[in-house]
Structure formats: C-alpha cells, structure tokens
Amino acid sequence: MEPTGFYPVLAVTDVEASRRFWVEHFGFETTFAVDWYVSLRRPGPRGFELAFVAADHPTVPAGSRTPARGLLLNVEVDDVDAEYTRLVTRGGLRPELDLRTEDFGQRHFIVADPAGVLVDVIAEVPASAEYADAFSS
Numbered sequence: 001m002e003p004t005g006f007y008p009v010l011a012v013t014d015v016e017a018s019r020r021f022w023v024e025h026f027g028f029e030t031t032f033a034v035d036w037y038v039s040l041r042r043p044g045p046r047g048f049e050l051a052f053v054a055a056d057h058p059t060v061p062a063g064s065r066t067p068a069r070g071l072l073l074n075v076e077v078d079d080v081d082a083e084y085t086r087l088v089t090r091g092g093l094r095p096e097l098d099l100r101t102e103d104f105g106q107r108h109f110i111v112a113d114p115a116g117v118l119v120d121v122i123a124e125v126p127a128s129a130e131y132a133d134a135f136s137s
Contacts (some may be wrong), residue, residue: 007049008051010051010068010115011055011066011067011068012068015035015052015053016038018038018115018117019038021113022040022050023040025091026119028041028048029042031049036054037054050073068115072119074120076122081123084099087111096110103127104127105124105125105126107122
C-alpha cells in the first residue's frame with residue numbers, strides 16, 4: 001500500500017468551534033466544510049491536515065459515536081516560548097500544563113481545544129543523560 005494522504009479526523013460535539021480554534025490559533029485553512037464535517041490544511045510545504053466530524057453523525061459507526069477523549073496532538077515549533085506568549089499570555093488560552101522543560105528532551109506546554117483535545121506545543125531541547133540513549137538515530 002502507498003497512502004496518498006494521512007490525517008486524523010476527530011469526533012467532536014461542535015465542529016464549528018473546533019474549526020475556529022485551529023484556524024485562529026494554529027493557522028489552518030478550511031478546505032471543506034459542511035455542518036457536520038470540516039477539513040483543514042496548514043499552508044506550507046508540509047501541508048499538515050486535520051479534520052473534525054460531528055460525533056453523532058451517521059457516517060460514524062453507531063458504537064463509536066462519542067467525542068474524542070484522551071487524545072493529545074503534538075505541534076512541534078522552533079520557539080515554544082514565543083508560542084506560549086502568543087497563545088497563553090496574549091491569546092488568552094488557559095494552559096492545562098504550564099510551560100516547562102522536561103528531562104526527556106522537550107520544552108512544552110499544553111492547551112485544550114473546544115472539544116477537550118489536548119494540544120501539546122513542543123520544542124525539542126537536549127535530553128538529560130538518563131534519556132539520551134532512548135533516542136534512535
């Protein structure tokens with residue numbers, strides 16, 4: 001198999017609120033939108049994609065019609081401190097986990113989107129000696 005695309009589709013209760021959050025705070029653009037589904041793409045050479053579907057829509061199998069829970073989306077950036085200032089200090093988002101540096105090689109903070117999906121904004125930093133050998137080349 002050679003996939004031609006790969007992106008998450010998150011089941012949510014308010015598709016429009018999720019769309020607005022990702023467009024406003026993370027620079028995604030809407031590529032398709034109806035009241036129960038929206039596709040987003042981040043402009044640029046990497047073309048990151050993300051989509052949302054109404055959790056109760058009939059295209060979602062009946063046994064799975066619940067909003068996404070326990071999901072963490074990582075957004076890697078060059079300057080996490082600048083993003084913290086933009087999103088939390090000036091942007092008014094509430095951190096679920098405040099800005100901090102981890103021994104395992106990340107400086108990061110976590111916010112939540114309107115659906116409760118956690119967004120971990122990360123910059124890589126050198127890992128401590130304890131974690132250095134855990135990385136593969």
